[in-house]
Structures are given as C-alpha cells and as structure tokens.
Amino acid sequence: xxxxxxxxxxxxxxxxxxxxxxxxxxVTDDERAPIAEALYEVAGEITDDAVxxxxxxxxxxxxxPPEPVAAAMAGADVVLAPTTKSLSHTRAxxxxxxxxxxxxxxxxxxxxxxxAGLEADYEAIADHCETVHEQVTGADEIRVTTDRGTxxxxxxxxxxFLEDTGIVHEPGDMSNLPAGExxxxxxxxxxxxxxxxxxxxxxxxxxxQAITLEFEDGLVTEISxxxxxxxxxxxxxxxxxxxxxxxxxxxxxxxxxxDLVGSVLLDEKAAGTIHVAxxxxxxxGGDTEAPIHLDGIVCEPTVEADxxxxxxxxxx
Numbered sequence: 013x014x015x016x017x018x019x020x021x022x023x024x025x026x027x028x029x030x031x032x033x034x035x036x037x038x039v040t041d042d043e044r045a046p047i048a049e050a051l052y053e054v055a056g057e058i059t060d061d062a063v064x065x066x067x068x069x070x071x072x073x074x075x076x077p078p079e080p081v082a083a084a085m086a087g088a089d090v091v092l093a094p095t096t097k098s099l100s101h102t103r104a105x106x107x108x109x110x111x112x113x114x115x116x117x118x119x120x121x122x123x124x125x126x127x128a129g130l131e132a133d134y135e136a137i138a139d140h141c142e143t144v145h146e147q148v149t150g151a152d153e154i155r156v157t158t159d160r161g162t163x164x165x166x167x168x169x170x171x172x173f174l175e176d177t178g179i180v181h182e183p184g185d186m187s188n189l190p191a192g193e194x195x196x197x198x199x200x201x202x203x204x205x206x207x208x209x210x211x212x213x214x215x216x217x218x219x220x221q222a223i224t225l226e227f228e229d230g231l232v233t234e235i236s237x238x239x240x241x242x243x244x245x246x247x248x249x250x251x252x253x254x255x256x257x258x259x260x261x262x263x264x265x266x267x268x269x270x271d272l273v274g275s276v277l278l279d280e281k282a283a284g285t286i287h288v289a290x291x292x293x294x295x296x297g298g299d300t301e302a303p304i305h306l307d308g309i310v311c312e313p314t315v316e317a318d319x320x321x322x323x324x325x326x327x328x
Contacts, residue, residue, distance in 0.1 A: 014123040016050035019130030023092065023189055024054040026134055028114060029181045034089035035061040039081055041069040044094040047118070047126055051092050070097035073119065074292050074305050077104050086111040094118040094126075100188055101295040101305045112183040118277070119188070125278045129190025132268040137192045138177035140265040140283065140325040144194045148173050151317035154198070154261060156286055158313050161206040164227060164288075166261050169199025171297050176281075192266025192281035197298035200230035201258040205288050209272050209279055209309030213239060216274035223308060225288065231256040232290050240306065244290060247304045254302040260289035262307075263315065263324065270327045276307050283325040286313045 024030050036055040040048035048064055055062040067078050075097055076082065082104035085091050091113050093099045098119030108115055118126070148154060154166045178191030207223040210216050214237075217223065226234035231253060235241040247255035266281035273279060280287040291304035315322040 014127065016047055016123070016126060019126045020050040020054045022130045022132070022134070023116065024051060024058065027178045027180055027187065027189060027191070028090050028092065028116060030055055030058050030090050032059050034059055036063070036090040036092070037084055037088035038062070038064045039077065039085065039091060039093040039095065039099065040064065040066050041095050042066065043069050043096045044121060047094045047121055047123070051094065070095070072303055073098040074101040074303055076102050082107065085113060085115070088113050091115040092118070094121045096120060098305070101292045105186065106295050109184045109186050114180045114183065115186045116180055116189045120275065120277050122275060124273060125190065125275045128273065129266070129269065129278045129281070132190070132266065134178040134191065137266055137268070138175075138179050140267060141175040141177045141192065141194055144263055144265055144322065144324070145173055145175050147322045148194065148263070148317045153318055155316045156310070156313050158206060158310060160208050160222060161204060161224070162310055162313065164201055164203030164205050166198040166258070167200040168196060171196050171199055174297060188277070190266060190278050190281055192269070192283070193262045193264050195260055195262035195296065197293035197296050198230070198258055198261055201227040202229065203227055205308065205310060207288075207308030207310055209285060209311045210274055210276055211240065211308040212276055212306060216272055225290070225308065227258055230258050232258065243304065243306070247291065247302055251302050254300045255291055255304060257291060257293065257300040257302065258288070259291050259293035259298060259300065259305055260287070260296060260307070262287045262289070263322075265325050267325050267328045272309065276309070279309050280307050282309070283327050284312065286310050286315060
C-alpha cells in the first residue's frame with residue numbers, strides 16, 4: 013500500500029504553508045479519494061477548518077466543477093485539488109485566486125506521481141525556476157531545437173514568463189503539484205515541434221511514436237497523430253480556431269524527476285525538457301478560452317532567448 017504521508021506533508025506544510033487560523037478545502041473526485049484523504053489528514057492536524065468536497069470525475073481537462081464546489085473554492089484560504097481532470101484552466105480556479113485563495117492543483121495525480129513528485133525540496137526547485145526565469149525574461153523570441161527535428165520560434169509579445177515553483181505562500185498564488193517549470197503563453201509560434209516524451213492520451217511515447225506538430229502564426233496547422241488531431245478538431249467544432257491556439261511554452265526545472273513516467277503532470281516538470289501546449293491559455297496569461305489544454309513534452313532541447321542559449325537545469 014502506498015504511503016501518502018510524506019508527500020502530503022510536503023504539499024500542505026512546505027508548498028502551501030497552511031496556518032492554524034486558515035481554512036483549507038480539499039477538492040477531489042471519486043477516483044482520487046485516497047490522496048485527498050492524506051492531504052485532509054495533514055491539514056486537519058494544522059487547522060480545525062479543513063474540509064473535503066468530492067464529486068464525480070469531470071469529462072474533460074479544464075471542465076468546470078459543480079457550482080457549489082466553485083463557490084467553496086472562492087471562499088477558502090487554501091485549496092488543494094487532486095482531481096482526475098484538471099481544474100488548473102478553469103474559471104473556478106481563476107476566481108478562487110482572485111478572491112485571495114492559495115491554490116494547488118494536482119490533475120490526474122496517481123500514487124506514483126504523488127510520491128515521486130512531492131518527495132522533493134521545493135525551495136531548491138524555486139531556485140532553479142528563478143535561474144531560468146532570469147535568462148528568458150525580457151526576450152522577444154524563444155527558439156527551441158532538437159536533434160529529433162524540433163525547430164520552432166515562439167514570439168513572446170507582451171506576455172510574461174511565470175514561475176511554477178510549488179511555493180504557494182501568498183494570497184492569490186497558484187501552482188501545479190508536482191511543480192517545477194517556467195512558462196509563458198506566447199503570442200505566436202512558427203515552426204515544427206516533435207513531441208518525443210509524453211503526451212495525452214498516449215502517455216510515454218516509444219521511439220517510433222513521436223508526434224509532429226506544425227505551427228503557423230500561432231495556430232497548430234498539422235498534427236501527425238490521428239487521435240490527438242480528432243480531439244482538437246472536436247474542440248474546434250465548439251470554439252473554432254481557439255482549439256488550435258499555441259497555449260504554452262514551458263521549461264521544466266524539477267531536478268528531482270530523473271525519468272519520465274508517462275504522466276504529463278510530472279513529466280512536464282522534468283529538468284532538461286520543454287513542453288508545448290495547444291488550446292486554452294486564459295488561466296496562464298493568455299486570452300484564449302477552449303475546452304482543451306494538451307501538453308506535449310520534448311526531450312533534450314536547446315533553448316535560445318533572442319539568440320542566447322539558455323542554461324537548463326538537469327536532473328540530479
């Protein structure tokens with residue numbers, strides 16, 4: 013049986029820094045209850061105002077939770093959300109942050125990822141985030157290349173690079189747990205991305221499974237994988253070109269992730285990788301709303317900020 017105690021302690025005490033006078037809401041669904049109970053148990057040792065709310069798993073990542081859950085999120089000081097489908101890119105999460113809540117989402121969290129990703133020193137991860145952030149902040153263009161064929165240039169525009177450090181100590185702070193990335197919602201992208209790490213719904217990709225994404229003027233124009241293409245086209249029937257939007261460029265900084273495991277939540281944080289997302293970016297500094305946010309992880313990239321190579325952290 014998996015011991016959830018240590019990672020739960022890290023999440024509640026180090027990452028969220030829950031205090032005795034604060035309220036804590038753990039949002040979960042029927043498939044993530046054991047992890048939620050571990051978080052609740054630790055929170056309940058700190059504050060008398062700890063609650064678990066549970067609902068059936070959502071249908072899509074970025075789908076809104078039931079209204080009573082959204083209202084409870086906006087009323088809490090601290091929110092932890094181990095859910096099957098991601099609440100990161102939802103109005104409920106955004107509105108909770110705007111109301112002052114500190115929020116940590118744990119989308120698709122599994123026992124393996126919970127233990128592997130949260131038995132880490134998040135103060136050290138925050139330092140790696142800061143080092144990368146300093147190198148990319150202020151750049152107009154970010155170019156990413158790999159030996160597998162990736163050659164893509166992202167236009168930053170007026171968007172800001174953000175840090176997902178896992179340290180969620182100030183009102184309105186938000187992090188994905190496990191954490192460890194520097195990311196931006198670029199204003200545009202042109203070129204080729206060859207995803208050779210992890211991408212939903214396939215998980216960890218084999219050598220012959222690499223997925224090619226072609227971008228032009230900020231939209232993905234070609235997707236080599238039929239299943240992912242069908243997902244994006246289905247979303248486009250609802251929201252049009254928003255489904256094809258280049259939503260995110262992220263740079264992994266979690267040096268504790270030594271191997272990819274097939275979970276986007278963990279693998280996108282791996283130091284020495286980058287990831288690119290398609291779809292919704294409204295919750296991360298962009299202005300596009302879509303019912304999808306699909307991340308693909310790219311291994312062993314070279315990253316340049318306005319022509320200067322960025323020094324990436326590496327797994328310990």
